[in-house]
Amino acid sequence: MENSVTNNEAEELLFKVLVIGDFGVGKTTIIRRYTEGVFSQYYKITIGVDFAIKSILWDPKTHITLQLWDIAGHERFGYMTRVYYKYATAAIIVYDLSRPTTLESVVKWHNDVKDKVTLQNGQPIPIILLANKCDIEGVSINSEVLRTFCKQHNILAWFFTSAKENINIDEAIEYLIEKIISQRSDHNKPNRDSLISLTYKPNYKKMKCCGT
Numbered sequence: 238m239e240n241s242v243t244n245n246e247a248e249e250l251l252f253k254v255l256v257i258g259d260f261g262v263g264k265t266t267i268i269r270r271y272t273e274g275v276f277s278q279y280y281k282i283t284i285g286v287d288f289a290i291k292s293i294l295w296d297p298k299t300h301i302t303l304q305l306w307d308i309a310g311h312e313r314f315g316y317m318t319r320v321y322y323k324y325a326t327a328a329i330i331v332y333d334l335s336r337p338t339t340l341e342s343v344v345k346w347h348n349d350v351k352d353k354v355t356l357q358n359g360q361p362i363p364i365i366l367l368a369n370k371c372d373i374e375g376v377s378i379n380s381e382v383l384r385t386f387c388k389q390h391n392i393l394a395w396f397f398t399s400a401k402e403n404i405n406i407d408e409a410i411e412y413l414i415e416k417i418i419s420q421r422s423d424h425n426k427p428n429r430d431s432l433i434s435l436t437y438k439p440n441y442k443k444m445k446c447c448g449t
Contacts, residue, residue: 247300252417253324254410257308257346258331259339263369266400267331268305271410276401286321293414301414322354327417328364329409330392334376340386347390356420363416365394367409372399 256264265287270276272289286308293301308321328350332339343366356362366387371378383395393416396409 247294247298249300249302250418251302251304252326252414253304253306254413254417255306255308255322255325255328255350256331257328257350259333259336259342259346260309262331262333262336262339263400264307264331267329267367267369267398267406268307270400270403271406272305276403286317295414295418299418303410303414318349319353322350325350325354325362326356327362327413329367329413330364331367331369331398334368334370334378334397335373337377343386344390347392360420361391363413363420364392365396365409365413365416366392367396367398367405369398369400371397371404372402 256268258264266276268289272291286306288304288306291303291305293303295301306321306325308318330343330346332343347364350364351361354362366383368378368383370376378397387393387395394409394412396405396412398405398409400406
């Protein structure tokens with residue numbers, strides 16, 4: 238597999254994806270697992286916002302630069318979220334299965350995004366939910382509750398995930414990218430000069446979606 242896109246005719250797309258949720262739910266570890274393939278429980282607390290970039294050869298004719306914006310958990314009540322959310326094309330909301338109260342906060346994060354950002358055609362950006370830390374022994378997992386919750390709040394899909402055990406991280410983000418591509422319009426194409434190329438080995442295996 239080539240380390241970079243060499244086809245001059247490949248379409249280059251830039252997608253900004255918000256990764257939001259309460260403090261300590263695992264947003265940073267999910268992002269680092271996806272972009273770097275590593276896990277550590279000793280990441281520094283995110284202050285304000287951070288972001289990581291991954292370059293994806295989606296198919297022979299499509300090269301995607303994915304920006305994952307890691308929004309600090311306390312920022313939901315800050316006026317800066319409107320700035321952070323600007324130009325976002327999708328969002329991932331994360332909650333911690335071992336802390337049920339973080340699921341309650343998902344509604345507030347979801348409303349915050351809906352109030353502050355839409356696609357250029359005026360439609361809401363696609364949003365998925367990650368039920369994180371599913372590797373923790375004894376956590377309560379109720380698929381039907383999550384399915385109903387997402388249906389009630391117009392969240393596209395949910396996935397059980399674990400950054401520690403690398404469960405469903407790639408599958409969830411690949412699912413979201415497919416939704417972004419299906420909803421995008423031609424005038425959302427980015428400036429080619431703004432793209433950053435990183436090495437990426439595509440994962441073409443069938444995605445496993447835990448709930449839609």
